[in-house]
Amino acid sequence: RVSGRWYVSADKPAPGAPQQLWEQGRMTAVRGADSLVLGVGQPRAKLADVAGLADDAVPAVRRVWPERWAGRLIVLLPASLDRMAALLGEKPADYRGIAAVTTGELGSAAHVPADRVTVNPEAYEELGAFGKRFVLIHEATHVATRSATTAATPLWLSEGFADWSGYHGSGRTPRQVAPELAEAVREGEAPDTLPTDADFAFSGDPGRLARAYEGGWLTCRMIAEQWGEPKLRDFYRAVGEHEGRDGAVAAAARKVLGVDEAELVGRWRGYVREQLA
Structure with a gap:
């Protein structure tokens, strides 16, 4: 910020900051009824399948958590476990076998656009139909309950x-x-x-x-x-x-x-x- 105006200082993450998905390659976006799925190195058909499950997860969560929340999911699907870890700023070994995680600010307002579900494509692909559905509902629940979740x-x-x-x-x-x-x-x-x-x-x-x-x-x-x-x-x-x-x-x-x-x-x-x- 210089003289009251903001300027771009670099086109890469700040030192120690995690990557953004679009910095990992050409990104594909698939929009569902209640979801937006962004992927790099993934076929559009897989992104569409995830969008369908994310759309199904929203009403499933509303049934158990009828409080006000955004009612939309943003799902990131990187190309590999290593790329997932880079998005989270963590070590890949810490997330091996973990199908997905949700990031966001605890105790935030009901509408939290920064909430993102990041999928580990390697662990997610090992799941059956029920497991994939469960993962999306589980993570959507974290998004829905964010404003009620604190330290x-x-x-x-x-x-x-x-x-x-x-x-x-x-x-x-x-x-x-x-x-x-x-x-x-x-x-x-x-x-x-x-x-x-x-x-x-x-x-x-x-x-x-x-x-x-x-x-x-x-x-x-x-x-x-x-x-x-x-x-x-x-x-x-x-x-x-x-x-x-x-x-x-x-x-x-x-x-x-x-x-x-x-x-x-x-x-x-x-x-x-x-x-x-």
Whole structure:
């Protein structure tokens, strides 16, 4: 900025900044009814398939999160895992096996045009039809709940709610959705506490990561079953509205569910054993 005017200083990312998709090659755009899919090194037919699933994901998310949100998805489909990592400014190894991620600012206004779903084309292609649909609904849920998600929201809740949304109405049983936790229960190693944020590290033990997602999903499923889906949404919002991370879950449990955190965790432990034994 010079004398009150902005000038372009370079046609490449600033030092340390991640790439933009259009800097990776010739970009193709496919516009869906409620989506925009941008790809580099991908056939138009694949982009159109992703756009169709993204369009289907929007009403699926509206059914479980009827709050106001943009109602549109921007999906980036780079040519490879390495290119995906470059868009995120991360190491490729951290996202191997991760089908997609959503980036955006936590606690933003309901209309957040910066939210983008970035797909790992290698992991995504290994999925079947249900898996691809699930991934788009899961990521669309993150976009929809962005304004209610803050630094106070633990990952077990944000990821668990997105998984609950993705599996909603699918008919999948807990043993089908949570095989890693089911094995732990059978071996007498059922968890005693809710998953921590550290359990969700992409670069850590894949079994630990799977159990973290499964544990978060089961918690949201339990709340929806025992208190009702509206209470689950109220709980999600109440956690995000708390000042700071400490005590957020405890305060929301008392306010919305009428139980303290110890009882909530105790019910979850029993629910895990009951559903997966």
